[in-house]
Amino acid sequence: MLTRVARDIRNRLRMSVRRLRNRVRLDALQRERSLRVHLGCGDDRLPGFINIDYRPTAAVDVAMDLSLPRLADGSVSLAFSNAFFEHLYRPARGPHLRRIRQALAPDGACCYMGMPYFPNIARLYVERGPGTASEVFDLFNVYRYTHGDPEGQAAWWLGQLHKSLFDEEEVAALLAPSGFGAFVMFCYGYPGDVNEVPVTMGFYATCEAVARAELQRRCLSFLGQFADTRIRLATLEWLPRPAELRI
Numbered sequence: 001m002l003t004r005v006a007r008d009i010r011n012r013l014r015m016s017v018r019r020l021r022n023r024v025r026l027d028a029l030q031r032e033r034s035l036r037v038h039l040g041c042g043d044d045r046l047p048g049f050i051n052i053d054y055r056p057t058a059a060v061d062v063a064m065d066l067s068l069p070r071l072a073d074g075s076v077s078l079a080f081s082n083a084f085f086e087h088l089y090r091p092a093r094g095p096h097l098r099r100i101r102q103a104l105a106p107d108g109a110c111c112y113m114g115m116p117y118f119p120n121i122a123r124l125y126v127e128r129g130p131g132t133a134s135e136v137f138d139l140f141n142v143y144r145y146t147h148g149d150p151e152g153q154a155a156w157w158l159g160q161l162h163k164s165l166f167d168e169e170e171v172a173a174l175l176a177p178s179g180f181g182a183f184v185m186f187c188y189g190y191p192g193d194v195n196e197v198p199v200t201m202g203f204y205a206t207c208e209a210v211a212r213a214e215l216q217r218r219c220l221s222f223l224g225q226f227a228d229t230r231i232r233l234a235t236l237e238w239l240p241r242p243a244e245l246r247i
C-alpha cells in the first residue's frame with residue numbers, strides 16, 4: 001500500500017518536473033531567432049531542427065499544441081512538417097498557418113509534406129489501380145489516407161485520426177489568405193510503398209513574392225535532403241494553382 005502511494009507521488013513529481021522543464025524550454029524558445037522547426041515530429045528526430053509535438057516523445061525538444069504554435073514573430077527561418085497538417089482539426093488549420101506565417105522571418109520558408117492527396121486516392125480506388133499498402137488500391141488503402149488508420153496507434157487514436165483530405169484548391173484556399181507571398185504545390189509517391197503512386201502532397205511557401213520557377217527550384221533543393229527516405233523525387237508532379245487566386 002505504502003509503496004503504491006510512494007510510487008504515485010514519485011510519478012506526479014516526475015511529471016511536474018517534466019512540465020516545468022518544458023515551460024522553461026518554451027520560454028527560452030521565444031528569445032531565439034533563425035529557428036528551423038520540425039512540426040508534429042512524433043518519434044522522428046531531425047538533427048538541426050527544433051523538434052516539436054504535443055506528445056512528449058523521445059524525439060521532442062519542446063512539447064506544444066501546434067493548433068496555435070507559440071513561436072515569436074519573425075523568429076523562424078524554416079518550418080517543416082511531414083504527415084502532420086492532416087491531424088489538425090479543420091477549424092485550426094487557418095489560424096495555425098497564419099501564426100506560422102507571422103513566425104517566419106521575411107526571407108523564411110515553410111514546407112509541409114505527407115498530406116493525403118484525395119484526387120489520386122479517389123481515382124486509384126475507382127480504377128482499381130496500384131495500391132500503396134497492397135497490390136490493388138482497395139478500401140483499406142483508401143482508409144489509410146482518409147482516416148490515417150488510427151487503430152495502428154491505439155494509445156493516441158484521436159491524435160492519429162486524419163481530420164482533413166487535400167487537393168490543390170483546398171491547400172491554395174488555406175495558404176492564400178494566410179499572408180504568404182508565393183507558394184508551389186506538388187504530389188508524390190512514398191519510398192518503400194508497394195507501389196510508389198503519388199497519393200501524398202505538399203507545399204513550399206515563402207513570405208516574399210518569388211517567381212514560380214525559382215520557388216520550384218528552392219523547393220526541390222530543400223526536398224533533396226529527404227530523397228528516398230520521405231519522398232521519391234522521381235514521382236514528384238507539380239500541381240497547378242487554381243486560376244482565380246492572385247498569388
Ligand SMILES: C[S@@+](CC[C@H](N)C(=O)[O-])C[C@H]1O[C@@H](n2cnc3c(N)ncnc32)[C@H](O)[C@@H]1O
Nearest residue numbers: 040041042044053054055065066067082083087
Ligand atoms: C502521423 S504522425 C507523424 C510523425 C512524424 N512527422 C513522421 O513523419 O513520422 C503525426 C504527429 O502529429 C502530432 N500532432 C497531431 N496534432 C497535433 C497538435 N495539435 N499539436 C502538436 N502535434 C500534433 C501527433 O502527436 C503525431 O506525432
